[in-house]
Amino acid sequence: MFSFILAIVNNFIMIKTVLSTIVLLISVTCYSQTVWEPIQNIDPNVGTDPYIISSGDLDGDTDIDLVVGTFSFSNDVVKWYANDGSGNFTLQSTVSTTGSLNGVGGLTIADLDGINGNDIITVSYIDNAVVWYANNGAGGFSAEQYISTAVSGAGQVTATDINNDGNLDISAAAYTGNEAVWFAGNGDGTFGPKQVIASVPLPGNLSFDDFDGDGDLDAIIGFDDAGGTSGTIEIYYNQYVESGTMTVSWVKDLVTVDSGNPYLFIAEFADVNDDDVLDIIKSDNTSGEVAWYSKIKDGASTETIISDATTIARPAVVKVSDLDNDGYNDVIVTDGSSADDAMIWFESTDVGTLNSSALIVDNNYQLFGITVNDFDGDGDKDIAAVGFFSDTLDWYENKLETLSTEDFDSNVISVYPNPTSNTLYINGLQNGTSNIQIYDVLGQTVLTSELMSNTGLDISELHSGMYFIQIENTDDIIKLIKK
Numbered sequence: 086m087f088s089f090i091l092a093i094v095n096n097f098i099m100i101k102t103v104l105s106t107i108v109l110l111i112s113v114t115c116y117s118q119t120v121w122e123p124i125q126n127i128d129p130n131v132g133t134d135p136y137i138i139s140s141g142d143l144d145g146d147t148d149i150d151l152v153v154g155t156f157s158f159s160n161d162v163v164k165w166y167a168n169d170g171s172g173n174f175t176l177q178s179t180v181s182t183t184g185s186l187n188g189v190g191g192l193t194i195a196d197l198d199g200i201n202g203n204d205i206i207t208v209s210y211i212d213n214a215v216v217w218y219a220n221n222g223a224g225g226f227s228a229e230q231y232i233s234t235a236v237s238g239a240g241q242v243t244a245t246d247i248n249n250d251g252n253l254d255i256s257a258a259a260y261t262g263n264e265a266v267w268f269a270g271n272g273d274g275t276f277g278p279k280q281v282i283a284s285v286p287l288p289g290n291l292s293f294d295d296f297d298g299d300g301d302l303d304a305i306i307g308f309d310d311a312g313g314t315s316g317t318i319e320i321y322y323n324q325y326v327e328s329g330t331m332t333v334s335w336v337k338d339l340v341t342v343d344s345g346n347p348y349l350f351i352a353e354f355a356d357v358n359d360d361d362v363l364d365i366i367k368s369d370n371t372s373g374e375v376a377w378y379s380k381i382k383d384g385a386s387t388e389t390i391i392s393d394a395t396t397i398a399r400p401a402v403v404k405v406s407d408l409d410n411d412g413y414n415d416v417i418v419t420d421g422s423s424a425d426d427a428m429i430w431f432e433s434t435d436v437g438t439l440n441s442s443a444l445i446v447d448n449n450y451q452l453f454g455i456t457v458n459d460f461d462g463d464g465d466k467d468i469a470a471v472g473f474f475s476d477t478l479d480w481y482e483n484k485l486e487t488l489s490t491e492d493f494d495s496n497v498i499s500v501y502p503n504p505t506s507n508t509l510y511i512n513g514l515q516n517g518t519s520n521i522q523i524y525d526v527l528g529q530t531v532l533t534s535e536l537m538s539n540t541g542l543d544i545s546e547l548h549s550g551m552y553f554i555q556i557e558n559t560d561d562i563i564k565l566i567k568k
Contacts, residue, residue, distance in 0.1 A: 119409040121445045122482035127174045131478050133157040135471035138454040141194035145202045149458045154189030161186045172461035187211035191242035198274035208239035237262030245293045258288040292353035301325040307352030316349030318342040339383040347371035355405035358437035368403040370421045397425040406457045410499045412564040423449035450475040464499040464512030504566035508541040520557035
């Protein structure tokens with residue numbers, strides 16, 4: 086398929102023509118249509134006001150499990166649900182002890198101690214605490230272990246490597262403490278003292294990624310700088326690499342990303358327009374505005390509106406993910422009230438913009454927490470959500486249909502996750518093994534392998550960028566984005 090490309094590698098104009106042809110072949114060969122199955126209830130009574138949810142493998146069987154937390158400010162709980170691999174979930178023993186948590190506003194899954202797989206990290210807003218529960222390797226978790234009790238109004242929590250030492254660190258937004266903080270992890274479940282990223286009024290959002298491309302993680306903070314009238318988004322650059330001192334410090338971008346948001350609900354990094362450059366995405370629960378920003382370091386931001394109050398008046402979660410396995414990022418938006426469609430999505434046009442909204446589900450559950458993952462192991466991304474009004478945990482199955490426009494072949498081949506950094510899976514290969522070839526944009530073979538369906542392929546040695554996958558005895562050419 087790509088042999089003719091190799092003969093014209095040195096001719097730039099012809100390469101552009103060939104790549105255009107490849108894109109055309111992709112669009113002609115496979116047509117993907119994402120539809121959503123009706124709501125599937127996991128738990129009709131999670132507890133009072135379930136607010137936050139996360140997903141990951143908690144029992145070591147490679148299936149994606151769920152963990153949720155409630156936010157009633159009194160005797161709140163963290164619960165986890167084991168997945169059998171087909172999207173059937175079973176409630177396990179409650180993680181937290183009665184009365185130990187009061188306001189679970191942050192929750193994540195990560196392996197903090199290098200033992201027994203993923204652990205659970207959460208917060209107690211009223212108790213100013215960041216805590217974690219160690220995985221015991223037998224389907225349960227230890228009693229809470231405190232990372233800190235000095236994070237006033239602890240909210241959103243993340244687990245990332247901020248100081249580039251290979252160990253996961255913990256960060257949290259201290260809402261009433263007016264600061265965003267982090268704790269250096271030692272890799273064994275112990276942590277250093279609290280360190281301040283920035284002192285800002287009423288921070289609610291904290292997101293990390295390498296925005297300036299220098300090899301360390303920068304921070305984006307969304308906060309309220311005018312008592313409920315002017316939510317602001319700022320970027321803080323990690324100086325670990327720039328300083329040459331191998332220590333973490335922070336410098337604020339010279340130009341604010343955005344301000345004037347009455348109730349900023351989400352602010353985080355994401356590549357919305359698929360140009361391999363990080364953008365910033367936000368939702369405001371009062372103005373109804375959902376938007377993304379193309380930002381120049383220490384320079385201006387360009388705003389693109391995704392939806393406004395005429396679509397969802399009180400938006401809550403906005404999340405960026407490839408829902409139809411075409412290699413382009415789509416956008417999910419949920420309703421933070423009960424008047425509008427509960428969850429909608431905007432499919433990428435594949436040229437940096439988004440199509441009009443499409444319905445995922447309509448109910449009055451008030452969806453403050455969702456997580457996107459492949460819960461039934463079929464190679465596409467599903468959605469799980471907690472209903473703040475309904476006190477329920479539910480999931481929505483993605484029924485991705487990939488059809489040939491020529492013969493509507495029912496054999497669907499998909500790759501996931503895409504984009505990915507390390508391991509790629511190919512679903513739908515025929516019996517036995519198939520020869521896989523990966524080409525770069527010049528048509529040069531960069532990787533060949535024999536692979537079975539749903540067997541991982543290590544692509545960690547590839548440079549970041551766009552590639553094409555060709556599968557033996559098929560006409561499929563699949564675009565791959567290596568992060």
